[in-house]
Amino acid sequence: MPEADYDPASLPDLLPLYYRRLFPFSQYYRWLNYGGVTKGYFQNREFSFTLKDDIYVRYQSFSTQSELEKEMQKMNPYKIDVGAVYSHRPNQHNTVKSGAFQALEKELVFDIDMTDYDDVRTCCSAADICMKCWTLMTIAIRILDRALREDFGFRHLLWVYSGRRGVHCWVCDEAARKLSVAARSAVAEYLSLVKGGEDMVKKVQLSEPLHPFIRESLVVVEKYFPQYAISGQDILGNSKTVEKVLALVPDEVREDLQTFFQSEKNPMKRWKRLCALVQHQRVSSKKGCQHIDKEIMLQYCYPRLDVNVSKGVNHLLKSPFSVHPKTGRISVPIDLEELDSFDPFDVPTISLTCEELDKPRDADEEDEVEKENENEMDAAERRKIRDYKRTSLAKYVKLFDRFLDGMARSRKGEMLRKSDLQKDF
Amino acid sequence: MQFSRKKKLLSNPQNELYGHCLQFYSQPPTENMSLSEFETFAVERLKLLKTVENLGVSYVKTSDPYHKKLYAELTNLNFPHKTEADDRKDQTGLTEFEKRRKDHISHFILRLAYCQTEDLRRWFIQQEMDLFRYRFSDLPARYKTEFLHRNNLQYDTLSVEEKRKLAVKLINSSYGVSGATVEEQDFYKVPFQDALDLVRTRKVFLQGGYAYIPHQDIISIVLNDFRTRLSKALALTARSLPAVQSDERLQPLLSHLSHAYVGQDYSIQKNIGKISLEQIDPLSAKSFPLCMRQLHKSLRDNHHLRHGGRMQYGLFLKGVGLTLDQALQFWRSEFVKGKVDADKFDKQYAYNVRHMFGKEGKRTDYTPYSCMKVILSNAPSQGDYHGCPFRHSDPELLKQKLQSYKLSPSGISQILDLVKGMHYQLACQKYFEFTHGIEDSGFSLNHPNQYFIESQKLLGGGGGGGGGSKEVKSEPEMPQKGQNMAAKTPSTPHPQTQALSKQDAAEMEDLDSLFKDE
Ligand code: SF4
Ligand SMILES: [Zn+2]
Numbered sequence: 001m002p003e004a005d006y007d008p009a010s011l012p013d014l015l016p017l018y019y020r021r022l023f024p025f026s027q028y029y030r031w032l033n034y035g036g037v038t039k040g041y042f043q044n045r046e047f048s049f050t051l052k053d054d055i056y057v058r059y060q061s062f063s064t065q066s067e068l069e070k071e072m073q074k075m076n077p078y079k080i081d082v083g084a085v086y087s088h089r090p091n092q093h094n095t096v097k098s099g100a101f102q103a104l105e106k107e108l109v110f111d112i113d114m115t116d117y118d119d120v121r122t123c124c125s126a127a128d129i130c131m132k133c134w135t136l137m138t139i140a141i142r143i144l145d146r147a148l149r150e151d152f153g154f155r156h157l158l159w160v161y162s163g164r165r166g167v168h169c170w171v172c173d174e175a176a177r178k179l180s181v182a183a184r185s186a187v188a189e190y191l192s193l194v195k196g197g198e199d200m201v202k203k204v205q206l207s208e209p210l211h212p213f214i215r216e217s218l219v220v221v222e223k224y225f226p227q228y229a230i231s232g233q234d235i236l237g238n239s240k241t242v243e244k245v246l247a248l249v250p251d252e253v254r255e256d257l258q259t260f261f262q263s264e265k266n267p268m269k270r271w272k273r274l275c276a277l278v279q280h281q282r283v284s285s286k287k288g289c290q291h292i293d294k295e296i297m298l299q300y301c302y303p304r305l306d307v308n309v310s311k312g313v314n315h316l317l318k319s320p321f322s323v324h325p326k327t328g329r330i331s332v333p334i335d336l337e338e339l340d341s342f343d344p345f346d347v348p349t350i351s352l353t354c355e356e357l358d359k360p361r362d363a364d365e366e367d368e369v370e371k372e373n374e375n376e377m378d379a380a381e382r383r384k385i386r387d388y389k390r391t392s393l394a395k396y397v398k399l400f401d402r403f404l405d406g407m408a409r410s411r412k413g414e415m416l417r418k419s420d421l422q423k424d425f
Numbered sequence: 426m427q428f429s430r431k432k433k434l435l436s437n438p439q440n441e442l443y444g445h446c447l448q449f450y451s452q453p454p455t456e457n458m459s460l461s462e463f464e465t466f467a468v469e470r471l472k473l474l475k476t477v478e479n480l481g482v483s484y485v486k487t488s489d490p491y492h493k494k495l496y497a498e499l500t501n502l503n504f505p506h507k508t509e510a511d512d513r514k515d516q517t518g519l520t521e522f523e524k525r526r527k528d529h530i531s532h533f534i535l536r537l538a539y540c541q542t543e544d545l546r547r548w549f550i551q552q553e554m555d556l557f558r559y560r561f562s563d564l565p566a567r568y569k570t571e572f573l574h575r576n577n578l579q580y581d582t583l584s585v586e587e588k589r590k591l592a593v594k595l596i597n598s599s600y601g602v603s604g605a606t607v608e609e610q611d612f613y614k615v616p617f618q619d620a621l622d623l624v625r626t627r628k629v630f631l632q633g634g635y636a637y638i639p640h641q642d643i644i645s646i647v648l649n650d651f652r653t654r655l656s657k658a659l660a661l662t663a664r665s666l667p668a669v670q671s672d673e674r675l676q677p678l679l680s681h682l683s684h685a686y687v688g689q690d691y692s693i694q695k696n697i698g699k700i701s702l703e704q705i706d707p708l709s710a711k712s713f714p715l716c717m718r719q720l721h722k723s724l725r726d727n728h729h730l731r732h733g734g735r736m737q738y739g740l741f742l743k744g745v746g747l748t749l750d751q752a753l754q755f756w757r758s759e760f761v762k763g764k765v766d767a768d769k770f771d772k773q774y775a776y777n778v779r780h781m782f783g784k785e786g787k788r789t790d791y792t793p794y795s796c797m798k799v800i801l802s803n804a805p806s807q808g809d810y811h812g813c814p815f816r817h818s819d820p821e822l823l824k825q826k827l828q829s830y831k832l833s834p835s836g837i838s839q840i841l842d843l844v845k846g847m848h849y850q851l852a853c854q855k856y857f858e859f860t861h862g863i864e865d866s867g868f869s870l871n872h873p874n875q876y877f878i879e880s881q882k883l884l885g886g887g888g889g890g891g892g893g894s895k896e897v898k899s900e901p902e903m904p905q906k907g908q909n910m911a912a913k914t915p916s917t918p919h920p921q922t923q924a925l926s927k928q929d930a931a932e933m934e935d936l937d938s939l940f941k942d943e
Contacts (some may be wrong), residue, residue: 150632150633151631151632151633151634152617152631152634153632153633153634153635154634175634179618180618182621183617183618183621185625186621186622186624186625187624189624189625189626190624190625190627190631209596209597209598210597211597211598211627212594212597212598212630213627213631214627215597
């Protein structure tokens with residue numbers, strides 16, 4: 001669905017419809033309530049709304065799902081952010097003695113934004129993205145997802161398309177939600193390899209021995225690099241980009257490559273030559289040249305994290321299923337099983353989903369509705385489910401459901417384990 | 426924690442408590458001690474921690490000079506530095522056991538002083554951790570193991586089989602671990618949250634949320650344990666603090682220990698004689714701290730100051746750069762406008778002025794009073810104008826005074842809040858920031874003459890720069906040893922800026938990032 005179908009001016013008209021008939025409130029509440037295990041967990045959660053004209057309202061909080069629902073339908077926020085679980089109700093933070101109002105817990109979050117790759121993208125810049133550079137997001141998700149699961153032992157990771165040019169990760173495990181600021185920043189540092197700003201040319205420096213985490217990350221990068229960087233971005237194809245790459249290699253290698261490049265124009269062969277030279281230097285054990293090829297690959301492809309977003313417990317992040325006001329696209333969960341085929345331009349916009357509501361239903365759907373009627377849901381709830389199921393939002397809500405089921409299973413397992421432990425005593 | 430009158434319970438408490446040269450400080454001291462010993466211990470540990478802070482800024486913490494200098498300071502301030510202890514006294518007249526006792530008690534005293542706010546706790550924990558890291562890493566292997574044993578620090582170790590299975594990964598995760606050392610040394614398996622320093626720098630193998638730590642890096646988990654315990658203990662201490670604070674003798678001392686440290690010696694002036702007597706009036710309004718401004722004003726109004734005020738103000742002026750002759754002229758000309766004639770002045774008061782300059786009596790060259798001294802000692806009574814207005818003024822009067830100096834209502838309320846929390850020097854520093862139109866003064870106020878010099882620096886006046894870079898000399902009442910090693914102007918625990926608007930700052934930071942995704 002091309003973006004052109006969405007007109008930002010229509011947002012005020014579409015939002016009421018979206019919040020009344022499409023936004024998956026019950027899943028949303030189920031998520032943030034975390035099984036109701038901790039008292040006040042949903043009630044003390046901060047939400048913030050961006051309203052029309054960038055009016056920004058912080059410290060919203062709600063005692064029940066229906067209160068949240070009513071308020072959102074009343075305010076029709078352009079954007080929703082989710083913050084921390086506080087010591088007190090955020091909407092009463094003014095009545096609490098200052099200093100006593102504190103952010104206690106929050107999901108561990110990651111924010112990867114395509115603009116941070118502008119020095120290594122040739123296809124687009126700034127807020128623009130295309131399917132070529134989207135590969136960077138795919139790589140980022142592959143690397144971080146593996147590390148968060150295997151290295152850090154987290155299991156409940158919700159990856160979400162931000163609605164425009166990036167992805168977010170919500171690590172929802174109890175242990176992750178309880179992490180201190182120091183621990184969050186340590187995790188983020190562990191996961192950061194690309195360092196330095198505009199004044200730094202070479203942004204990745206590896207040293208012996210290569211940590212297992214780096215080796216695992218390289219496996220991912222090496223898989224995508226030739227196709228993405230050499231072919232897609234053509235980083236060895238024209239003089240300007242070649243120059244950038246050559247700035248990263250030591251002098252001897254550079255001279256050799258410059259001569260070689262004069263006769264060899266094929267980018268893939270150029271890259272092979274570079275690797276061969278580095279390999280040769282490695283064997284003759286020249287210092288400083290050990291991992292140049294790997295460092296180049298990482299500089300071009302390795303995920304660039306906004307560490308500050310991950311660090312703070314009280315930091316806000318755009319909520320899943322919030323609409324991006326500029327593109328109209330809905331922040332939807334990403335299915336990692338179909339990650340390589342995820343297309344951000346396929347993500348439904350608010351205008352599309354609202355349109356779909358008006359389509360006449362087909363017989364299958366009627367059937368499903370019948371079945372649902374047997375359940376003990378109230379009429380409004382039933383109607384809403386019918387509604388989103390008729391739109392392209394359905395598969396994303398289903399994905400969200402699956403994620404929530406996984407967490408519920410873990411909680412149950414944990415409870416069983418605890419009661420078993422008690423029996424042992 | 427308590428300093429009770431309990432008799433010593435143990436037959437040989439030295440060996441129980443001080444059997445190892447390093448402590449985890451899990452047992453609070455229970456013995457009786459004099460107030461002056463209490464004070465000495467506290468001040469000296471503070472000095473030690475200041476040195477730790479300064480060295481940490483100037484040197485790599487694992488480097489040789491860092492170790493050497495820290496060792497020298499420990500020795501100098503009579504803190505324990507030997508692995509074995511006995512009852513022999515060294516040249517300072519102290520046994521190693523006595524030094525360990527001092528290490529123990531002084532740590533607990535500073536806990537009392539540094540538990541009060543988040544910023545103070547953070548600073549204290551940081552310095553104590555650095556000190557502990559140095560002392561632990563300096564121990565011979567045998568003593569390290571013994572330390573772990575004594576303090577019940579047990580961590581899960583990997584079996585031989587597990588080690589074999591993970592060998593390659595373990596080798597690639599830490600510097601200096603090779604095939605042979607993997608077999609030789611123990612590896613500990615701890616939740617990654619307990620080894621954040623290693624995680625952050627990717628110097629440890631991580632799997633399934635656990636960090637696999639080679640014995641050579643055990644300091645990082647011990648240190649983590651140390652931090653966790655200390656930070657819990659400080660939170661507990663803070664809760665029990667009201668009881669301690671009701672002790673009139675301890676309360677002011679504790680409150681001031683938390684900000685005060687030994688600073689520069691302001692008695693030695695490079696710009697001596699560079700200030701003319703005519704400059705004092707304008708300077709007093711622009712660059713004097715409130716305490717001195719108040720003394721100056723009352724001297725001009727009443728043509729007199731009582732002894733306490735003459736000492737506090739006179740030494741300050743000496744620090745500002747007046748010569749003895751100028752000082753005599755200054756005091757004489759003012760006093761004779763009042764009830765004292767020239768003759769009486771020369772007989773009764775000139776001695777006093779010369780005394781300040783070390784020309785009479787014991788010929789001690791008096792040092793200008795630090796804030797700690799102004800605030801703690803010789804509280805003003807009827808007819809006195811000395812002391813610290815933030816400490817010794819009625820809050821309502823202080824408020825009126827600040828209003829008359831045209832401070833904004835919000836500024837005034839910030840200052841009064843600090844006063845309420847007994848952070849007088851921070852209040853004074855806030856006042857400095859408001860009156861000089863800066864957001865963060867970038868120094869930590871501990872001396873009225875420092876206030877003056879910093880002010881002159883900002884205003885570009887000639888009075889600055891002369892702050893005497895000579896290192897610390899003790900004030901008469903504060904017993905200090907090892908004064909030559911004292912800290913340079915340290916970058917203090919800067920609680921003032923954060924403490925005030927921490928909440929606001931946090932919110933601003935968030936706001937900043939909120940629209941990032943647009
Ligand atoms: S804090 Fe120091 S400088 Fe400020 S008024 Fe008190 S004594 Fe004077
Ligand atoms: Zn692109």
